Amino acid sequence: MRAVLPLVLVTALLSGCSLFGSKDNNMPPSPLTKFKPTLILKRVWSRDAGSGTDHRHLLLAPLVSDGRIYAADHKGRVYAYDADTGKRLWKTDTDTPLTGGVGGGDGLLLLGARDGRVLALQANDGKVKWRAQVSSEVLSAPRAARGVVVVSSNDGNVFGLDASDGHQVWVVDHTIPLLILRGASSPVLVSGVALCGLANGILEAIRIRDGAPLWQATVAVARGSSELERMVDVDGQLQAMGGMVYVAAYQGRVAAIDITSGQIAWERDVPSYAGLGVDTSRVFVTDDEGRVWALDRSSGATVWRQTKLRYRGVTAPVPFDGQYVVVGDIEGYLHWMDRADGRFVARIRVDSSGILSPPLVHGNTLYVLTRDGELAAYRIAGATP
Template sequence: MKRLTAYSVAAIGLTLMLSGCESWFGESEADPLPGDRISVLLHERNINSDPDLAGLEVTLPRPWRNPEWPQAGGGSNHAMHHVEVAAAPKEAWSRDIGEGASDEARLLVTPIVADGVIYVMDAESVVTAYRTDDGKELWEVEIAELFPGEEDDGLFGGGLAVEEGRLYVTTGFAQVLAFDAKTGAEIWRSPTPTPMRAAPTVRGGRVFVMTVENELFALSAADGSVLWSYIGNPQATSLLGAAAPAVDGGLVVAAFSSGDLFAFRVDTGSIVWNDSLRAVRRTESIANLADIRGLPVIDRGRVYAAGHGGVVAAIDLRSGRRFWQAEFVSAQTPWVAGEFIYLLTVENELLCITARDGRVKWVSQLPLWEDPEDRKDRIFWTGPVLAGDRLLVSGSDGEALAVSPYTGQMLGRQSMPDSVSLPPIVADGSIYFLTDDAELVSYR
């Protein structure tokens, strides 16, 4: 059970070690990054901290030890607040899970953890289960072999979720499958009109899935039968991947590549409200994509969502009324922690925002280029995840960074075996990274 009692911890001493040091949660040798940074790429305006918040102290929920990370975002509502990790985690084990990213396929599926097992899917849709304690392989299923003749049509995409001993898998083969989580034996399969790039969300006997054509389906977790569906407007262009729906309080909130956000009743599929996360004033060509790639988050009666169309908003779950909105461009999931939200923009700005009214407490610029002098090899960061008083982000340069959630100061970094395009996950005190070359690394 998550504890939301606020407490404040000084950032002094809460640092990660640089790569090569004994523990990457030790004292940093890196120079701290100043708080405010100037935006340089896509925004029409700079993002600066609100001077009226200078005296506001950042307080966070106490870390809680989440035993599992059973679906995308950590749970069906995607609100994990502040998870616990060991004081000085070290690499426990690593495994090659199969095929990594290539020109033909991408590694899009975030690992999940349940009942001491971590489940992964490689870039060729091979699902494998490993023990979390030592990385021993338990079973493997090659999804492509289940659909002969379609191997080249759905090699990558989809996602994983576990509930009550069943593993649910969405695929690029336009099929949702359920397996026995312990053995990998198939239980049922259910076709969809088009492929899926988003992970399923499971709650209360229902499996919610989104297709690449903006079709939302609610399936029975028992047999895969369709309970209800909603057909949104297809988009000619969207970001690679998609957002898993968020479920809480009898409602499912789904994000569409059109930039629209809809809330449905989980039992009937009736629409409760809808909103659009598209900014009115947009001129940058790359930002014309209105897609919502980050997961919507439901927390204490509010929905938090960020879109590539330039709007981040807090919305009342029941009525759809906006509490506030801010113009930030993001393709990442907002991380809600008590009274603060952490968000990574497309310009690699890491923001601390007040959950109450959306004002910026601090903003820190993460590295933009692997070669900053010549401005070459753009770095793409993913995350953040708040674990043990550190904001963890992973990057395309093969580095994982730790940033202070209190000040935005960079605390340190850890080298990964390869570039990383997926955020880390945390379960039972362990941190897991999946690199683009399909290397699964566990820190404990």
């Protein structure tokens, strides 16, 4: 049985209505398995970063940049902290209900709103630099590079806004299916190209400078007789490394695609809406039921599969310290797995509200933001005796 996720009819996009509640699935979470921990984890600091997502299905992910970590809540409050100490540097209340962020680039913090507004804040002091309007709700983090802010709206359009004042430079229109997941992947900007996942199972490359479409690659093909069966959204975060982009689609596949040509190097039938993580030799992906896979980055071959987190609303995996892989879950746990074989090496509960956004890794620190707005930093303190 597949997970039941928050869905949206195209006719309800502007209002942001969800056909389901905020829970990620209708199956009871797999019980936590017992194991002997081999790592000792230390909470370095923890801060209250607002009121979180208000238990809506919002991926308000934090951002780490230039020694700072930035977080936002659904009420429009944005916070900056010293990434090492957790000291709060500034707070800005935008008075705007936020649904997407935090993104960055070109010295800006970028956020999306329920009513289709895009906000740009100065990263150094939190002052609002400009506000712009796109065609519908923004559920992912905008990104900026080369003087252009790239924004995906939930009606399928991709916008290029001038980073200096927010005026529209270009727009690429897309037709999306009648029924889609409530969510969107953030654009990945690399080498002058914006890589954008779409709700029709397509990955598209767009030239950042002028919005010219360069290529499209099919990650998933809609099949089935009902609109629910035909959903193929590319909603999980994309990852780019070594001239390739790695992408996953709901009820579709994981694929490695050449950024220059759009040619698919390999693909695997591992459907995912949570997304994936990448390191130098492996791709880590959480499938639609919460199983965590490790695939060979060059061939897509299975290295291992961890099956004991099914239906726990598991986030995309993040590699840590070259030796571990970490995921969060809907009950607020962080699960640490050995990169070599997927066995559990540590587990810690951040809080009981749950974790929707994948953890962030910067240096030797892992950061996580819970649904209630708790922002916490963890490090490895050593091995167990």
